[in-house]
Amino acid sequence: MMAMPWRSVAATLLFLMMNAPLANAQGDDEDAKAGLKPGLSKYYRGRCTHQGQVSAPCFDFYVNVVEKKNFLSDEENKVSNCFDRLGSKSLGLAQEAATELFASDATSAYAQECYRLVTLLAGEEWKAKAEKARxxxxxxxxRFERSSAELEASITTETKGFHPEGAPVRGRLEAFEPLEFPVKAGHCYMAVLRLDPDAGFSDHARKGVTFTFDMGGTPTVGGPGIVGPGGSGSAGCPTKAGRGSLDLQANFGSxxxxxxxxxxxQGGFxxxxxxxxxxxxxxxERAKIERDAEEEARRMYESSQREAKKTCEQCKGKRxxxxERRGRINEFACRQEYLVCIERKGVSEADCE
Known part of the structure; x- marks a missing residue:
């Protein structure tokens, strides 16, 4: 290999020396236009470069959010945490930050870029783990995550031996009201729910929805319940004819x-x-079960009444x-002790009158 003539070497060095300040000047101009301290544009571009490409949303976030705002919102802090971890090449920590951001339902362009970059570097498996964590x-x-095929399989199993009663009742989730239906003595009833393809349960409902039936007595919850985009519930087997009703209830916190x-x-069903x-x-067999249940309920009620009466007598005696011990001047304090006494046993003042 031939050595480069000294004149060529000198020319190359001169070219590099002349252009280095020019590159720095261009960077300084970019910083000045963006209102940044010298060198920050280059620094942020470096942090936002992944697999040889600069992420424009990442760079924009640092320049126009981090550098321009005195206080970041909760979502912006989470985005910053994600980009910082990516910039420092801490992929594991970046996945944790992106998962936390995803769990908060962040949908801004910056959040979407965080998800994209983490998926690019960590692979598609990250999405499934993040969704599970969310x-x-x-x-x-x-159970809300089950498929339409699983719903249909469940319906086939639960309605075996049953036949449809009347036409399907249509409505919308956002305007739901209890649905009435006629019942005959000696029959068992089921209700099957199917959501329209474009309908979906709310975040609140996804914490739990019950099929609550009122068949003329105490409302009861019938299973098996939700299976993906629908579900089914057993209304039981009434011994008297009349009307029943189905109420779909998002029962979390009820x-x-x-x-x-x-x-x-939102959407049709x-x-x-x-x-x-x-x-x-x-x-x-059903009639015997109901008679036994009624008899058991009667015994429990009578037992609770006896216990309430006993509690009232004991607490009144203490009052x-x-x-007598404190005198009439302390009547208020004695009454408060009496109320505490009966409430501890689940008895109200009205029960003792």
């Missing part, structure tokens, strides 16, 4: 408030009711003793 963070019931029980989602007539033996 569902867990939201407390969603995994023990404290019923305001969101119909926060079910169809409910088909099914019936099956019981034979003589099945009717006799009278308190008043």
């Amino acid at each position: 569902r867990a963070a939201k407390g969603w019931d995994p 023990a404290f408030s019923s305001k969101r029980i119909h926060d079910l989602g 169809a409910v088909q009711f099914y019936a099956k007539e019981l034979n003589a033996k099945e009717r006799a 009278y003793a308190c008043e």
Whole structure:
């Protein structure tokens, strides 16, 4: 290999020396136009370069969000955490940051770029893990994730021996109201729910939806319940003719408030009711079960009444003793102790009157 003539070497060095300041000047101009400190544009481009390509949304985020805002929102902090981890080549930590961002349902262009870059570097498997973590963070019931094929298989199993009763009842999830249907004595009933292809349950509903039936007595929940884009529920086998009703309830938190029980989602649905007539033996068995249940309920009620009466007598005795010991001037304090006494046993003041 021939050595480069000294004049050529000198010319090359001169060219590099003359152009280095020019490159720095161009970078300084870019920083000045963006209102950045010298060298920041180059620094951020380096942090946003992955597999030889500069991510424009990443660079824009640093220049126009991180550098321009005094305070970042919660989502912006999560995005910054993701880009920072990617920029420092900490892929494992970047996946954790992106998963946390995904669980918060962030959909901004910056968040989408974070997902894209992590998927580019970590592979498609990351998406499935992130989606699983997202569902867990939201407390969603995994039964909502089942497929349409699984729904149809479940319906086939649950309605075996039943026949459709009337035409399907159509409605919309966002305007749901309890659905009434006629019932005959000696028949068992099922309800089958199918969502339209463009319909979906709300985030709140995905924490749990029940098929709640009122067949003329105490409302009951019928299973098996939700299976993906629909489900089914057993309404039981009433011994008297009349009308029943089906209420779909998003029951998460309903023990404290019923305001969101119909926060079910958006889109159309169809409910088909099914019936099956019981034979003589099945009717006799059902009638016996109901009689036994009524007798057990009566015994439990009478027992609770006896316990309540006993509690009232004991707590009243303590109240009278308190008043005698402390005098009438402390009557209020004695009454408060009495109320605490009965409430601990689940008895109200009205029960003791």
